[in-house]
Amino acid sequence: xxxxxxxxxxxxxxxxxxxxxxxxxxxxxxxxxxxxxxxxxxxxxxxxxxxxxxxxxxxxxxxxxxxxxxxxxxxxxxxxxxxxxxxxxxxxxxxxxxxxxxxxxxxxxxxxxxxxxxxxxxxxxxxxxx
Amino acid sequence: xxxxxxxxxxxxxxxxxxxxxxxxxxxxxxxxxxxxxxxxxxxxxxxxxxxxxxxxxxxxxxxxxxxxxxxxxxxxxxxxxxxxxxxxxxxxxxxxxx
Numbered sequence: 001x002x003x004x005x006x007x008x009x010x011x012x013x014x015x016x017x018x019x020x021x022x023x024x025x026x027x028x029x030x031x032x033x034x035x036x037x038x039x040x041x042x043x044x045x046x047x048x049x050x051x052x053x054x055x056x057x058x059x060x061x062x063x064x065x066x067x068x069x070x071x072x073x074x075x076x077x078x079x080x081x082x083x084x085x086x087x088x089x090x091x092x093x094x095x096x097x098x099x100x101x102x103x104x105x106x107x108x109x110x111x112x113x114x115x116x117x118x119x120x121x122x123x124x125x126x127x128x129x130x
Numbered sequence: 131x132x133x134x135x136x137x138x139x140x141x142x143x144x145x146x147x148x149x150x151x152x153x154x155x156x157x158x159x160x161x162x163x164x165x166x167x168x169x170x171x172x173x174x175x176x177x178x179x180x181x182x183x184x185x186x187x188x189x190x191x192x193x194x195x196x197x198x199x200x201x202x203x204x205x206x207x208x209x210x211x212x213x214x215x216x217x218x219x220x221x222x223x224x225x226x227x228x
Contacts, residue, residue, distance in 0.1 A: 001219050008228070015164045015191075019138075022190070026211035032219075124218050126136075127226040 003027055004118030005037045008129030010045030011060035012053070017046050020128040021063055028071050036074045036118040037064075039107075041129070044081045049104035061104050068106030075107045076114045132157045134221035138164040138228070141176040146227040151179050153225075159184040161209070161217055167191045172203045181205065188214060 005024055009016035024034055039046050051061050068075050077087055083096065089103040103109065119125045135150040137160060147169050150160060160183060162170050169176035170187045181203055189208045192199070199208055209217065218224055 003218070015138075019163060022211045023214055027215045027218075030212060030215050032215065124224050126218060126224050127228065128138075129226065129228045 001032045002035050002122045003032055004035050004122040004125045006127040007039050007043040008041045010042040014130050016128040017060055034073055035122045036076055038115045038118055039077045041081055044077045044085055044087045047077045047087055047104050047107040048102045050102045065104050065106040077107055077109045079109050079111050082109050132221045134217050134224045135160045136226040137162050137166040140165040140168040147176050150227045161186045163188040163191050170202050170206045177203045
């Protein structure tokens, strides 16, 4: 089965990101394919590399980055949601004249069309949010 | 065609469970996750609404809230994340009632 996962909430505020992560991991372990994980609304906050949670707490951002590296996942952040919340990659920094970037490894910023494509190309779209 | 209905809110907080129940058709399944697991408690507010329906509950979210499996409404089955994936696969569509 081919899956697209949508994450609408940021880390630590709500369980959605945790649920999405454990679901994605379980699907990969069962041999399913993850077409894309799309981070929308406050979900874009899962993609900043500047978070420093306490060492004895789960590191939500790093966990997504590591899962992406291990399974070659496509982690996509919605560009309009990212601009509102200050999630910046090299392209966005140049376009909007920002003095820094903060995107975490394994994530990329793109448009809502990527979510639509995920819905069309995947067997199931599973949405996690508040 | 069958639909997996995901409910993640406590019935004491929002009415998403009621909405999901209203939309459920024969052959559909409901999966309770996150605070939605409170709906699966026998004697609770939602117990009569879900009895007789195909309802599963996510075990790790039950455990995180200190609810033992003996407290569940009869007929509710407990699944882990692998079981969650299986439910997504065995139904044609997934609807999250956020």
